[in-house]
Amino acid sequence: MPPSTETLTAERILEATEEVLRRHGPAKATVVDVARALGVSHGSVYRHFRTKAALREAVTKRWLDRTTGMLAVIAEADRDPEARLREWLAALFEAKRRKAGDDPELFATYTVLTGENVDAVVEHLTELTDQLTRVVQDGIDAGAFTVTAPATTARALFQATALFHDPGYAGEWEKPGAEEEFTALLDLLVRGLKT
Amino acid sequence: MPPSTETLTAERILEATEEVLRRHGPAKATVVDVARALGVSHGSVYRHFRTKAALREAVTKRWLDRTTGMLAVIAEADRDPEARLREWLAALFEAKRRKAGDDPELFATYTVLTGENVDAVVEHLTELTDQLTRVVQDGIDAGAFTVTAPATTARALFQATALFHDPGYAGEWEKPGAEEEFTALLDLLVRGLKT
Missing domain, CATH: 1.10.10.60 (Homeodomain-like)
Structure with a gap:
């Protein structure tokens, strides 16, 4: 020691x-x-x-909060809402992909820890969809988005992109074409916001 | 015997x-x-x-083909493409939810079998996105959808709705609000097709 x-x-x-x-x-x-x-x-x-459980929960939250903090900067930026939305979803995908690809042992470790700390994960997901809601609301206020229910829409956007941020799909993220598929999905979703 | x-x-x-x-x-x-x-x-x-492996593969294909066959009837129906698209995605969600909820042992069994028979699953997913491509193409031909790349769009639609058909999410399908979330997602996607 x-x-x-x-x-x-x-x-x-x-x-x-x-x-x-x-x-x-x-x-x-x-x-x-x-x-x-x-x-x-x-x-x-x-x-x-x-307790050991409290320590494990705190380290899990810290890991999740790093992503939340990075994304908050994008969500709250003073920029065009569509650009912010695209950047936010791309940054989420990229952050997850990097975590999974650069340090697979640590990623596997956190997969176990998040399974143990479901409350922390639910809170994390709520924070993320709240950030998205803000961007959608800004888009509505600016007249760029024509949807009406920002929170419901934010949730739909988050769910629609699950393949590109849910750790269960980490095995798909380095496949050829993943980037193009993500862009095609994003284009379709942005079209839906702007109709 | x-x-x-x-x-x-x-x-x-x-x-x-x-x-x-x-x-x-x-x-x-x-x-x-x-x-x-x-x-x-x-x-x-x-x-x-x-071989035993051939038997297991055949029973897996048979199980997957039941869904494919049911959905083909919807994809090929002589109806408005938007209604067909909504019905197709809802039928896929409902079929998966019923399989998971009504007979959890059989569902768990097929989760193991599909893990063993990745080729059969890839073929199944290709058949499903081909069906969706047809519906999107029909919508473009009818002037109802304004997207340009039907196969790419079909893939984006399929990926966007993964939460409502990928067996990995079966635990979410009976939660309160799942139906409303599915509808909100579908509305957003259809808006994107029609811009």
């Missing part, structure tokens, strides 16, 4: 937890492993996260 | 195989079980299907 020199923050614990999960896998990783990686006692970790 | 009185046809073997798979599960069902259910020797079964 290397001696700890930095202050032990929740963020440092979450960083270490992610690395421990990646290395040991979600089935074997323990709080003791996390404490060892940080050079602290496991009691110190428990002062920040009262 | 009850004595067999009817002629042993491929169709009778496939029917019996489905029942044996349902009862024993895909991991345990054997050709001997099928032969026993029919009151014939396993050699008689092998005269129709040369």
Whole structure:
């Protein structure tokens, strides 16, 4: 156990937890492993996260929040709503594809963790559809979109693009033609908004 | 083994195989079980299907073809393309939902079998998107749809509705609101076709 020199923050614990999960896998990783990686006692970790389950939930939320934060910047930008919508959906697809492709072990780890933390996932999906609702509402306000129910429409847009963001489809994302199929779908959906 | 009185046809073997798979599960069902259910020797079964794998593939195709056949009637009907498109996608959703809900053991069995017979599934999905392409083409010819690439559009429609026909989402199909969400999605897509 290397001696700890930095202050032990929740963020440092979450960083270490992610690395421990990646290395040991979600089935074997323990709080003791996390404490060892940080050079602290496991009691110190428990002062920040009262149970192993709470720690795993927090690390899951942190992972999901990274995507939410990145997309919020796009959703709230001061730009043409159609361009924002396209960029938002493309960024979601690209973020998921990169996560799955660049670090498959970590992606598999988070697939297990999200399965354990359904509430965190539901909250995440609500945040994402709220962002989309905002873009659709802006499009309606600007007269660019002619749909009437922004929240219902946002949900339909999110569901329609499931193939390009639901982790269950990760195996499809690197196939030839995936990019063209995504664009064709996006074009059809944008047409639907603008009729 | 009850004595067999009817002629042993491929169709009778496939029917019996489905029942044996349902009862024993895909991991345990054997050709001997099928032969026993029919009151014939396993050699008689092998005269129709040369291997256990061939039998399992044939029963998978038969199951997939039932849906294809039902949908072909809708795709080829002499009716307004928009109504046909809506009916086709609703019938696909309903057929899948019924299969998953009415007989979960058989549905789980076929989930295993389709995983084993990827070629049969790819062929099935091609047949379905070909049917959709025909409906889209008819809509273009009738001046009702203003899209230009029927095959690409058909694929986008099929992918956009994955949540309502991909067996991986079966757990979502009985949730409250699923029907309304499906309708909202369909409305958005039809708007996109008609711009």
